Amino acid sequence: MPNYRRLFRGGSEQRVPTVSAAIDSVRQAIQERKELLVLYFNFDRYTKIEEIYGWEKLDEILQTTGAAIREFLSTSPFAGSEVMVNFTNDDDFVLFHIPPPEKAVPSPDQITELTGKLHQYIARRIEDEHGDEIAALFDTFVGSAHIHYDPKIRLERQIYRAIRDAASSSNSVEQREFAQKASDLRDTLRTGSLYIDYHPIVVTETQEIFGYEALARGTMKSMRRPEVMFEVAEQTDMIWELSRLCRNTAISGMKERLTKNQLLFINVDPHDFTDPMFTEMDLDVKDPSKVVLEITERTAIRDYPKFRGRLKDFRDRGYRFAVDDAGSGYAGLGSIANLEPNFIKLDISLINCIDANFIKQSLVEKMVGFGNDQNAMVIAEGVETAEEYETVKQLGVHLVQGFYLHPPAPERATPVPPPRA
Amino acid sequence: MTDQSLPPILVVDDNEDNANIIRDYLEARGYPISVAYNGDEAMDLFESMKPTIVLLDVMMPGRDGWQVCREMKASAEGRPLRVVMVTALQDWMDKRQALETGADDYVEKPFELARLAAVVERNIAQLSPTR
Numbered sequence: 001m002p003n004y005r006r007l008f009r010g011g012s013e014q015r016v017p018t019v020s021a022a023i024d025s026v027r028q029a030i031q032e033r034k035e036l037l038v039l040y041f042n043f044d045r046y047t048k049i050e051e052i053y054g055w056e057k058l059d060e061i062l063q064t065t066g067a068a069i070r071e072f073l074s075t076s077p078f079a080g081s082e083v084m085v086n087f088t089n090d091d092d093f094v095l096f097h098i099p100p101p102e103k104a105v106p107s108p109d110q111i112t113e114l115t116g117k118l119h120q121y122i123a124r125r126i127e128d129e130h131g132d133e134i135a136a137l138f139d140t141f142v143g144s145a146h147i148h149y150d151p152k153i154r155l156e157r158q159i160y161r162a163i164r165d166a167a168s169s170s171n172s173v174e175q176r177e178f179a180q181k182a183s184d185l186r187d188t189l190r191t192g193s194l195y196i197d198y199h200p201i202v203v204t205e206t207q208e209i210f211g212y213e214a215l216a217r218g219t220m221k222s223m224r225r226p227e228v229m230f231e232v233a234e235q236t237d238m239i240w241e242l243s244r245l246c247r248n249t250a251i252s253g254m255k256e257r258l259t260k261n262q263l264l265f266i267n268v269d270p271h272d273f274t275d276p277m278f279t280e281m282d283l284d285v286k287d288p289s290k291v292v293l294e295i296t297e298r299t300a301i302r303d304y305p306k307f308r309g310r311l312k313d314f315r316d317r318g319y320r321f322a323v324d325d326a327g328s329g330y331a332g333l334g335s336i337a338n339l340e341p342n343f344i345k346l347d348i349s350l351i352n353c354i355d356a357n358f359i360k361q362s363l364v365e366k367m368v369g370f371g372n373d374q375n376a377m378v379i380a381e382g383v384e385t386a387e388e389y390e391t392v393k394q395l396g397v398h399l400v401q402g403f404y405l406h407p408p409a410p411e412r413a414t415p416v417p418p419p420r421a
Numbered sequence: 422m423t424d425q426s427l428p429p430i431l432v433v434d435d436n437e438d439n440a441n442i443i444r445d446y447l448e449a450r451g452y453p454i455s456v457a458y459n460g461d462e463a464m465d466l467f468e469s470m471k472p473t474i475v476l477l478d479v480m481m482p483g484r485d486g487w488q489v490c491r492e493m494k495a496s497a498e499g500r501p502l503r504v505v506m507v508t509a510l511q512d513w514m515d516k517r518q519a520l521e522t523g524a525d526d527y528v529e530k531p532f533e534l535a536r537l538a539a540v541v542e543r544n545i546a547q548l549s550p551t552r
Contacts, residue, residue: 055521333513349520356547358526358540359519366513
């Protein structure tokens with residue numbers, strides 16, 4: 001679990017107090033000032049960042065977020081006031097603001113404006129320091145509650161009620177933004193506003209391009225990250241439609257993109273195999289042996305025998321399979337062997353800083369041995385540095401994918417015209 | 422004689438014999454060594470001596486090695502720190518768990534002292550400013 005307490009730590013010794021300790025330390029100030037503003041920060045998709053990039057990356061992003069919030073607050077009307085930060089649960093933070101005696105509490109409109117600006121400020125800082133790929137993956141929703149101290153009611157009760165109110169107001173901001181994203185997704189599906197980023201997968205030894213992973217991106221800004229697009233689709237029950245559009249767009253771009261012997265890797269969720277319109281016959285592919293279906297290990301497979309039966313249908317037709325995110329969980333190699341993959345794609349958390357971590361090296365070495373036994377090629381994705389590349393090469397990893405060999409450049413992300421709706 | 426240019430090492434093991442053998446061996450090689458016999462002592466020494474290498478046994482009463490590792494990594498705050506778990510991380514799950522706690526390396530028990538020295542050296546190499 002990432003250390004969220006570090007998020008707001010200014011100096012190295014400054015610890016974030018618990019709610020009750022914080023109340024004790026501001027009790028007198030509230031009783032004197034008789035007013036208190038509670039801000040509730042709801043951090044969305046931080047766990048997603050951890051799943052994809054590993055906890056080290058998440059820690060860095062949390063530090064950036066903390067620094068951004070501190071900077072923003074220090075130049076806002078909250079500056080110079082008594083501000084306490086508190087840890088409520090793993091995902092969220094609460095901030096108490098007690099205005100200085102001579103200053104008024106900001107009005108609701110001012111607060112809405114401020115929280116909106118804060119939201120943008122955090123996003124910009126994350127984009128500057130970690131790139132727009134990561135910035136597109138996260139959101140911060142800020143809710144607020146203003147309380148007037150009533151000496152007849154226990155202070156703790158008043159504060160906890162305010163925290164609840166602020167939390168629910170942050171949720172309504174989140175819901176509003178989600179409704180907007182759902183509408184963006186419907187537009188995307190209706191107009192086919194997708195393009196495919198083809199990420200090269202190269203042979204480790206020779207650095208020749210072995211194939212491409214097709215990553216679907218929405219042309220609307222809110223739909224840029226496939227993770228976000230698919231999350232919205234899942235919650236609005238549009239997942240099959242989105243998956244079909246992504247697959248068809250990726251396949252229709254194949255002709256221009258692939259040279260002889262190169263393969264196309266397409267992401268497929270186990271859930272897609274329950275779509276009656278996703279069969280080995282429905283895909284518009286001339287040579288199925290050039291297509292690799294990447295199945296993520298994370299999604300629970302409900303009906304295993306049926307799932308294996310579906311895989312067999314595809315395999316008999318010539319399609320190949322990759323297990324995606326292998327080694328991300330605690331499950332060992334048995335669950336991978338069950339899918340009889342042709343390719344094993346190692347989870348990015350195993351590759352990040354692998355040159356400096358000998359436990360990761362031992363895990364990857366084991367996976368390569370396993371791949372060799374099973375006649376499957378092992379792919380390291382997320383290779384970003386020369387050191388990581390050299391390490392996976394030494395460990396015998398067959399294929400690599402990552403910014404070190406192919407940095408993301410706009411000209412590579414040539415949009416493929418969407419099919420006519 | 423300890424060599425001041427070598428990084429300080431904290432050895433944590435509830436088995437006093439094991440801990441003392443490791444200490445004597447590494448001290449003879451010039452490393453400044455401190456020893457803790459449980460998790461609480463380890464955290465106290467961690468704060469006071471600020472080691473850059475920690476050799477950490479996993480199975481200890483009270484705070485176990487996993488928890489100690491997590492706490493050390495959380496409080497290191499950018500200070501160079503390599504944590505080596507001294508345990509048999511035999512299966513996939515053990516190693517995954519070690520990664521989650523932030524550990525950098527491991528030495529399987531039982532081990533030869535020369536092997537331990539090699540592991541210490543490769544972790545010191547990772548601390549060098551050329552990286």
